[in-house]
Amino acid sequence: MVPHVSYKLFRLNWSEQLATNxxxxxxxxxxxxxxxxxGEGKAIRVFNLDREQIIENAAVKHQCSGSYFYGENERLETAIQSIEQKYAGALLRVxxxxxxxxxxxxxLILKRFWLLQYLRTEAASKRAVEMSNDLVKLAGAGYDFNLEIRDAVQMAMHxxxxxxxxxxxxxxxxxxxxTSFPFVTSDDPAVFxxxxxxxxxxxxxxGFGLRSSGVLAFLPLCENTMFIAYDSDVYSIPKNSGIIKIKREEDVYALNQLQFLNSRANVFPGQRYxxxxxxxxxxxxxENRLNVRHAFHYAVFDGVEKGQKRYRVVGEHEHEGHQEIxxxxxxxxxxxxxWPILLQWRKKGFGMTNGTGVGCIRRTCIDSLSEQPFEKMYTGR
Known part of the structure; x- marks a missing residue:
């Protein structure tokens, strides 16, 4: 059980104040x-996916950054820097x-840093913008809303x-x-x-989200260490004191592949590749990379039955012409x-479901106010 006092390390509270950086x-x-x-933090080797070219000695200070990426809120910037400092200390120990x-x-520090990193990258913000703007287009005339990158970042931080x-x-x-093959990282390194x-x-x-059963979180920490968080009701990892040593090159390839698939444009491979x-x-x-990272599903009004509206699931273009969607x-x-072989199925693994739109979630995420009772869905392993 995580000590309650530790949460104070990550309390975020900000109000408008101009950022200095x-x-x-x-x-x-x-x-x-x-x-x-x-490991000096000055220059870094970059592998650009589109061009399949290596850029040697790129300045670290120009990687994965933007002018006022978080807006001009100094308190927000300070809160983020506080979490990064906690991460830097944990990384030094690890x-x-x-x-x-x-x-x-x-x-706890690595979990929180992973979540922050997962939510805040440019790639994550662009995915949110693309989904939002596509939804506005779907709504049609009469809607004047355009989500910007900075808006998406602010929403992610909240x-x-x-x-x-x-x-x-x-x-x-x-x-x-x-192994002799190091871990790589990327411009969107927190993999979910x-x-x-x-x-x-x-x-x-x-679909699945942060509360779903079977979720996995990956984050390379350096060339020879990676952090993984996993649903222990579904998976099992044989480890000693929370640490596992891998000697199979195939496992490294599988873990590195997650960075190639998740990155927006660049991978940071170190010097040995x-x-x-x-x-x-x-x-x-x-071929497994996704050009679009969201999808829409449609249901159109199909009448009233026993005083309740009924909707019918339709294809992408079948909703056109319907007034209520x-x-x-x-x-x-x-x-x-x-997948890396170290990630094993737990015997009689399970998630929790109640047949509603909440899906299959972890038992710790069940809302005590839910009217529909939950039951176990077994993985069948």
Whole structure:
């Protein structure tokens, strides 16, 4: 159980006050530093996916940043920097050769940092903007609303402040890479996915969110260490004191593939990979990258039955011409070619469902006020 006092480390409270730092990073320099040249945090090697070209000695200060990316709110900027400082301290401890026991306080810090990073990148903000603007287009004439990147970032930061405890129930593990092939990272490094939803036909077409059963969170910390949080009611990872050492190169390929699939434009591979190896790794999974990261599902009014409105699910263009439409938006996540073998199925694993639109969620996320009782959905493993 996480000590309540630890939450004070992450309390966010801000009001309008002009930011003093114009160049704001959505992937912080303290995160990129271990992947930079000689770990100095000054220059970094970049592999651009579109051109399949390596850029040597790119300035770290110009990577993953924008002019007033978080707006001009100094309190917000200060709150984010506070979390980054906590992360930098945890990273220093985790990378120590004598660190053999994953500390509770470091587990919490890395969970919170992962969630912040997942919500705040340029890629995440662009996905929110694209979904919002497509929805406005769907609504048609009479709607004058255009979400901007900064608006999306502000919304994401408030979502983080309100929902920062949402993944506290997940088990965590540090993956130590004992192979000669290092972990890579990217401009959207906090990966979110769900192996169960991706592999079980009962979940086919279903979306998943932070409260869903079977969720997985990945974040490379440096070339030989990765953080993973997982739903322990669905998966099992054989570990010692919260740490597992991997010696299979296939596991490293699978974990690196998540960065190639999730990144917006650039991967940061460190110094040891040749251009050929990077191109081969990217091309092996390129077809699984998603050009669009959201989908809409439609239901049109189909009459009244026993005093209740009835809706009928229709295809993408079949809703046109109908006056009353229900639209459900769904985030999409790329499917990796393979999963690391260290991620095993828990025997008699399960999630919780009550047959409503809430879907299959973790037992810790059940709303006590729900009118519909929940029951277990087993993974069948």
């Amino acid at each position: 114009k160049n704001q990073h959505f992937v912080p320099r303290c995160y990129l530093k271990p992947f930079s040249n000689n 990378r120590s050769p004598s660190y053999n026991d994953f500390l509770v306080k470091d587990e 979502a983080f402040a309100n929902e920062m405890r949402v993944i506290d129930d997940l088990k965590v593990c540090l993956i130590k890479n004992a 996915n769900n192996k169960w939803f991706k592999s079980d036909r009962r979940h086919l077409g279903s 040749s251009r050929k190896l990077l191109c081969d790794a990217y091309r092996s999974c390129e 229900l639209v459900h938006s769904q985030n999409l996540f790329p499917s990796p070619k393979s």
